[in-house]
Structures are given as structure tokens and as C-alpha cells.
Amino acid sequence: MSACYSCNQILNKKTGSFEHIIPNSIGGVLKSARLICKTCNSAYGMTIDAALAKNFEDLVAFINIERHRSRPVKDTNASNWGRYQLENGNDLFLRSVAKIAVNYYLMKIRGSHHLDKIIRIINGLEAIEDHIYYHPLTEVIWNDKEVSHVIMIKGTASSGRLYAHVILFNTHSLVINLCNNYNGDDIDLFYRYDVLRQEEVKNRMDYEPYRQLN
Numbered sequence: 001m002s003a004c005y006s007c008n009q010i011l012n013k014k015t016g017s018f019e020h021i022i023p024n025s026i027g028g029v030l031k032s033a034r035l036i037c038k039t040c041n042s043a044y045g046m047t048i049d050a051a052l053a054k055n056f057e058d059l060v061a062f063i064n065i066e067r068h069r070s071r072p073v074k075d076t077n078a079s080n081w082g083r084y085q086l087e088n089g090n091d092l093f094l095r096s097v098a099k100i101a102v103n104y105y106l107m108k109i110r111g112s113h114h115l116d117k118i119i120r121i122i123n124g125l126e127a128i129e130d131h132i133y134y135h136p137l138t139e140v141i142w143n144d145k146e147v148s149h150v151i152m153i154k155g156t157a158s159s160g161r162l163y164a165h166v167i168l169f170n171t172h173s174l175v176i177n178l179c180n181n182y183n184g185d186d187i188d189l190f191y192r193y194d195v196l197r198q199e200e201v202k203n204r205m206d207y208e209p210y211r212q213l214n
């Protein structure tokens, strides 16, 4: 039986909830009932996920991802999107992005003991320090018809590192240091979801920014 990774409450019909891996407010569709309880889901929704939704609301409206699925994005040059600056790259927003990485990891891999610290950071119990930070993209990797959210998670016992790279809307790129003393199995996870076509893209990218981080 699963327990909420945030508060450890056992998840059952009464306490459980469907958690979107990437918030639905920015077009995420993947969800799992094995992650967090109803109470934590609601609390995140009102705090950190609300901050993430607020930061992207102009961009979401611009792309019209939910209302007009087949309508092409007006400005297809992703490099112009820099003007959609985040209103406040604040802690709440960063914690919500870290939760995306934790959600995806725990959907794929059982056991959250490597994630204790980052979950405490997501819950505001520890300072972010250098655990979540912006990582500007140095290459344009996309064709002009795709607007994707990407989650990459890599862990190796030899490096002792477990980290995630989350890219939202092709452009907003963040690295999350999930664990500094990783000693589990080698992990290499990849998820890419095109919010325009509303479909998963199976191809990995030629350019994987996290390679630069080793």
C-alpha cells in the first residue's frame, strides 16, 4: 500500500488523490494515485502549484493549450518566448518545479528515502540553497511545431548524485539537485510531452543539458 510522500498518511479510497505529475494548469496530463494524499494535494494546489500557474498564466493563454487544441501557436519561434519572463521566480515556484521531478521519480521508482531532503525543501521546511536553480539553455533543440515539457532524471552511485532537469514550454530550464549522497541503482529517466499536440514524444533529445553537469 502506498503512503503520501509528503505526510506519510496511508493512501486509500478515502485519503488518496490523483496528483498531476506536471500541473494540469500548464497542460500536464500524466497523473498517479500513489503519490500524495488529498490534504497535501489540496495544500500544494493552493500554494506552490498556484505560484507556478500564476507565473505561466500569460504564456498558457497565449498558446491556448487547453481551449483550442489544434490551433497553432501564433509565435512559433520559441526563442522569442524569452519575453514571457517569470513574474516572480520565487521560492514557491521553484518548489513546485522540484515537485514535478519528485512526482515523476516516484511514479517510476518506489521508495522516497533518497528524496527526504528535497521533499523537506518542497514543503518549506528547509531552505532551497543550491538545490533548485535556473539552468539557461544554450542550444535551441526544438522544431517550431512542438512545445514540450521535459523531465530528465539521472542518478549514479559512482557520482553520488541524483538530479533532475526540468524544461517547461521548451524554454524555462531548471535543475533540481535531488540527492547529494545517492547510492542506489543507476537511473536514467526521460519524459517529453508536447502540450500543443497533447501527446508524449518518445524521442530523446540529441542535446541533454545534464551531461554538462557531470
Ligand SMILES: [Zn+2]
Pocket: 004, 005, 006, 007, 008, 009, 036, 037, 038, 039, 040, 041
Ligand atoms: Zn499527505
